[in-house]
Amino acid sequence: MFEKDLLAGKTVLITGGGTGLGKSMATRLGDLGANLIIASRKAEVLEAAAKELRETGAGVLPFTCDVRKPADVQEMVSRGLKEFDQIDVLVNNAAGNFVSPTEMLTPGGFKVIVDIVLNGTFNCTQTVGRQMMEQGGGTILNIVTTYAWTGSGYVVPSACAKAGVLAMTRSLAVEWAKYKIRLNAIAPGPFPTEGAWQRLVPPGLGIERAMKKRIPLKRFGEHQELANLAAYLVSDGSGYINGEVVTIDGGEWLKGAGEFNDLDKIPRSVWKGLGALRKGKGKQS
Ligand code: HXC
Ligand code: NAP
Secondary structure, eight states, X not given: OOOTTTTTTOEEEEETTTSHHHHHHHHHHHHTTOEEEEEESOHHHHHHHHHHHHTTTOOEEEEEOXXXXXXXXXXXXXXXXXXXXXXXXXXXXXXXXXXXXXXXXXXXXXXXXXXXXXXXXXXXXXXXXXXXXXXTOEEXXXXXXXXXXXXXXXXXXXXXXXXXXXXXXXXXXXXXXXXXXXXXXXXXXXXOOHHXXXXXXXXXXXXXXXXXXXXXXXXXXXXXXXXXXXXXXXXXGGXXXXXXXXXXXXXXXXXXXXXXXXXXXXXXXXXXXXXXXXXXXXXXX
16 A cells, blocks of 8 residues: 555664564564664564564664663664664654552552653653754654543553653644654554553453454454554655544444444344334324
8 A cells, every 4th residue: 555665765763663563563664665773671572573574674773772761762862873874753652551450559550651651752752852853854653542532440550641642742743843843643442462462451351352342343453554554654645744643443432432322232123113103103293
């Protein structure tokens, strides 16, 4: 669906790019010609991913970095610039999450998620953003989630942090437009990944089945669907989209929001019966 060289000559930094959705986005963007910097805490995971990603033909720099630490982030950007001269795109994808009743959280449990998701995104955005200002522009894509605006029980630290990232996206889309820096976000619904499923979908409780049932399209997202959306949003072809959040969830959050959406449980025969009743009443009056 894209020109093969859509992102040729661009360098993309993806945090959490060694696993899950980050790796899938890296694969697609590399496939479309971008050079890649992938960063997270686990060197061995990054090295293995880099080996695979090089098969797309991309130049790949794996860099061990804890996004919570500003010094790590600065070092990552310096090293990335040495390798590729500039950074055109930042994808803030790294995250932490777990399910817990909120009253059982410790202060450390709340802090660790907010530190990775919100502070980590700020550290990368500010450091790469300064570089983009020097270069004359760039694009930043933040991966949030649909409960960034609805909130969600049992993942309160993540919901608070993702809401903050969404506010950051919209704020800086306006503040940094003068530097030709665009910021957008993607809000995925459920996409199976080892990281998310291990922490959020404990086996044996029927959670996965219930999740799928709630989605109007009755299936989870495919990684390639999200990776294609990311490719579009970081490409020059989307140059007038700024400050937007694009939902990719098969209609899941709207299904929960619309007052009468549960009426799809009513069988067609009952609707027909109700229709006949209504018409019959009309004749009598
Ligand atoms: C309650 C927990 C906990 C749990 C950790 N903590 N796990 N509290 N329930 N399951 C608390 C600890 O008690 C501690 O607080 C604090 O959190 C820090 O714990 P550490 O284990 O030291 O943290 P760390 O080693 O830094 O690991 C961070 C992590 C871990 C977030 C806890 O899960 C991780 O590395 N995650 C990265 C990948 C990830 O989470 N991927 C999923 C993204 S999915 P105290 O007070 O005791 O010190 C996603 C999808 C959303 O976001 C939407 C899906 C539809
Ligand atoms: P994942 O594979 O667990 O991805 C999280 C990544 O973040 C890992 O690569 C992890 O690597 C990295 N990371 C965590 N803490 C870090 C830190 N302090 N510094 C640097 N990197 C760190 O899970 P995923 O499902 O692909 O999630 C990717 C993104 O999509 C996240 O933003 C998530 O919130 C979002 N999302 C996912 C879903 C879904 O259904 N999968 C739905 C909505 C939103 P290390 O452990 O090596 O550091």
